[in-house]
Amino acid sequence: MWKSIVYKEWLKIRWFLIGYTLLGILGIGYLFLTVKHGFAFSGGKNIWNSILFMGHQFFSPLKYVPLVGGLTIAIAQYFPETVNKRIKLTFHLPIGENKALLMMHAFGAVSLMLSFLLFIGMFTGFSLVYFPVQMVTDSIISILPWFFAGFAAYFLIALIVLEPEWKFRFCYSVVGGFFLTIYLNSPFTGAYGPANTGLFVLAAFLSIALLFSAYRFRKGEM
Amino acid sequence: MEKISRYLLVFIAILTLAIILPKLYWMAFEKPIRKPFILYSCINDDFMIHRISEKTWEDTKGQQYTREEYEQKLPMMFEKQLITAGSMPDSIKGIALDMRTISKAKSFFRLKANEIDAPFPELYPLFESQSGRAKLDLPDDFFRITWRIEFIDAATNKALEEKSQLFSAALFQKGFSFPAKAISGLATPRKSVDEGYLIIDSKDQLFHLKMIKEFPYVKQIDVPEGLKFRYISCVDFKNKDFYAYLFSDKNEIYILTQDDYQLIKWPVVGFDASNCDLKIFGDLFNYTVIIEAEDHIKAIALSPDYQVVNTYTETWKLKEEQTEGKIFASLFPAQVSMTSDNSKFIRFYFTFSEGFNWLIVNLLFVLLHLVLLFRQRANYRNHAADLAIIAASGIFGFVAVNFFPNKFFD
Numbered sequence: 001m002w003k004s005i006v007y008k009e010w011l012k013i014r015w016f017l018i019g020y021t022l023l024g025i026l027g028i029g030y031l032f033l034t035v036k037h038g039f040a041f042s043g044g045k046n047i048w049n050s051i052l053f054m055g056h057q058f059f060s061p062l063k064y065v066p067l068v069g070g071l072t073i074a075i076a077q078y079f080p081e082t083v084n085k086r087i088k089l090t091f092h093l094p095i096g097e098n099k100a101l102l103m104m105h106a107f108g109a110v111s112l113m114l115s116f117l118l119f120i121g122m123f124t125g126f127s128l129v130y131f132p133v134q135m136v137t138d139s140i141i142s143i144l145p146w147f148f149a150g151f152a153a154y155f156l157i158a159l160i161v162l163e164p165e166w167k168f169r170f171c172y173s174v175v176g177g178f179f180l181t182i183y184l185n186s187p188f189t190g191a192y193g194p195a196n197t198g199l200f201v202l203a204a205f206l207s208i209a210l211l212f213s214a215y216r217f218r219k220g221e222m
Numbered sequence: 223m224e225k226i227s228r229y230l231l232v233f234i235a236i237l238t239l240a241i242i243l244p245k246l247y248w249m250a251f252e253k254p255i256r257k258p259f260i261l262y263s264c265i266n267d268d269f270m271i272h273r274i275s276e277k278t279w280e281d282t283k284g285q286q287y288t289r290e291e292y293e294q295k296l297p298m299m300f301e302k303q304l305i306t307a308g309s310m311p312d313s314i315k316g317i318a319l320d321m322r323t324i325s326k327a328k329s330f331f332r333l334k335a336n337e338i339d340a341p342f343p344e345l346y347p348l349f350e351s352q353s354g355r356a357k358l359d360l361p362d363d364f365f366r367i368t369w370r371i372e373f374i375d376a377a378t379n380k381a382l383e384e385k386s387q388l389f390s391a392a393l394f395q396k397g398f399s400f401p402a403k404a405i406s407g408l409a410t411p412r413k414s415v416d417e418g419y420l421i422i423d424s425k426d427q428l429f430h431l432k433m434i435k436e437f438p439y440v441k442q443i444d445v446p447e448g449l450k451f452r453y454i455s456c457v458d459f460k461n462k463d464f465y466a467y468l469f470s471d472k473n474e475i476y477i478l479t480q481d482d483y484q485l486i487k488w489p490v491v492g493f494d495a496s497n498c499d500l501k502i503f504g505d506l507f508n509y510t511v512i513i514e515a516e517d518h519i520k521a522i523a524l525s526p527d528y529q530v531v532n533t534y535t536e537t538w539k540l541k542e543e544q545t546e547g548k549i550f551a552s553l554f555p556a557q558v559s560m561t562s563d564n565s566k567f568i569r570f571y572f573t574f575s576e577g578f579n580w581l582i583v584n585l586l587f588v589l590l591h592l593v594l595l596f597r598q599r600a601n602y603r604n605h606a607a608d609l610a611i612i613a614a615s616g617i618f619g620f621v622a623v624n625f626f627p628n629k630f631f632d
Contacts, residue, residue: 044362044378045362045377052345052409053343129379132345135344135345159231175234175235178239179238185560187567191341191568206231209227209230209231211223212227212231215224
């Protein structure tokens with residue numbers, strides 16, 4: 001059964017996931033092309049100096065990339081389920097309703113995670129070519145909350161899309177929108193260090209949020 | 223499982239609201255506190271206070287001055303204006319004045335609390351201190367101190383082995399204990415000369431490191447036993463009296479004199495590096511030390527040999543003590559912020575409201591929720607946890623439990 005669910009989810013998100021991942025790869029490639037260009041024209045020492053002492057964040061174009069990924073995959077996966085209330089079919093499968101939902105959700109989250117891991121891996125690998133490990137570590141500390149925001153956005157969109165009442169969709173959107181801002185402050189490089197664990201835990205809390213709106217959806221249908 | 227997911231959502235909503243609602247409240251109602259600009263006058267040996275928003279100039283006895291009179295009392299600060307106006311004295315206290323002498327003695331230093339609790343770079347450029355050039359050049363490599371000092375070439379991102387070994391050996395021979403706890407210096411070529419870095423090693427020993435003719439210069443500085451420095455800020459003043467201001471873990475302020483490496487403690491009390499901003503104005507006759515805290519400003523005038531000659535303190539109400547603050551403390555039991563004026567780190571900064579007035583408002587929200595439940599003919603027992611959440615978190619909990627309703631759990 002789980003293979004069928006995974007296949008169904010794959011059919012829904014594949015082109016969005018592939019498209020988003022390709023765009024992300026191109027984006028990271030472009031980012032490091034600008035770094036390479038900067039090294040060639042300004043000199044490595046000036047680039048390092050501007051990053052270390054003048055607040056330049058070479059990775060800042062990545063800020064909304066994970067957020068866009070979370071929104072894209074969540075909409076691709078859950079919006080079709082609300083058209084003609086197709087999600088009801090899932091609830092009639094001969095496995096637990098929550099189990100079916102969590103399998104769908106886990107597939108989407110893992111797909112997103114693989115995409116994010118690819119981005120972070122590429123970012124780390126290219127960064128290590130141009131910068132010493134200390135600068136790369138600080139950069140990763142700074143970009144991690146953006147990726148947590150990508151997951152949080154994915155979980156929140158699932159919650160909002162499956163909610164049956166527009167009034168509460170609005171309420172969830174207000175809370176969710178403000179909640180995401182805590183991941184997207186614009187601080188000094190490395191400033192998110194003390195908060196990252198807490199932000200990760202909060203994003204993880206949201207991973208089962210859709211069970212709430214799905215429950216309301218089911219009850220609303222009965 | 224659905225119940226757990228709902229309570230997690232309620233928790234996240236409470237946290238979000240505890241960040242957003244207080245922020246919006248203060249954006250709407252906070253009144254700015256205009257701190258006075260205070261300097262010590264070498265003319266009337268008193269502090270001169272400029273209240274910028276009121277456009278008044280006065281001394282500590284309340285004597286009012288015109289702007290021109292005020293500037294004449296501070297000839298070391300407004301020397302260019304006084305020369306233009308033709309009112310610059312030839313000498314003060316028997317010391318003949320000329321622009322060069324005044325300019326050489328002038329210094330200004332500023333330290334904000336959030337500069338201390340901040341992420342620091344882990345790589346620094348080590349300039350050539352005696353290059354023979356009029357201007358300093360940014361070196362091609364940057365150093366880091368881990369188990370040794372390592373110079374990394376920025377163009378290739380590779381360690382320069384020979385240089386790293388040379389400097390590591392020099393530090394090791396002087397008793398440096400790797401790694402470094404703190405590295406302080408002026409990492410910019412925009413300075414008059416290079417004096418390298420002051421480095422605290424892993425045993426809290428203090429070292430001076432610079433590069434002279436491509437060779438290391440390392441000096442271990444005698445530090446009194448038990449003295450630990452929390453933060454060091456190097457300076458580049460024209461008079462070259464000292465290398466740096468050093469701040470101990472007991473909030474004492476030291477200076478490190480140039481060339482003879484004497485640590486001199488300034489008789490300044492009342493400074494707390496975790497929540498005070500510091501300004502130090504130096505001139506031919508005095509140092510004016512300004513400590514700006516949340517609810518007061520303290521000015522200390524020091525003589526050129528660093529003895530206290532006068533102090534002045536002015537206090538004001540904290541925003542929490544003002545009407546808006548009291549209303550805030552009644553409405554909201556706490557606030558959470560991701561940023562702080564006293565730190566550059568992002569954290570969850572929790573502040574609980576003073577007093578217990580918020581409990582009354584919380585109970586009002588509990589009653590309001592009970593009314594809503596009554597109108598819905600809900601079973602109260604199913605909502606006991608929600609009521610407890612509202613009792614504890616007030617408006618945040620009330621909004622959260624109603625945004626994520628549990629009517630389906632009846």
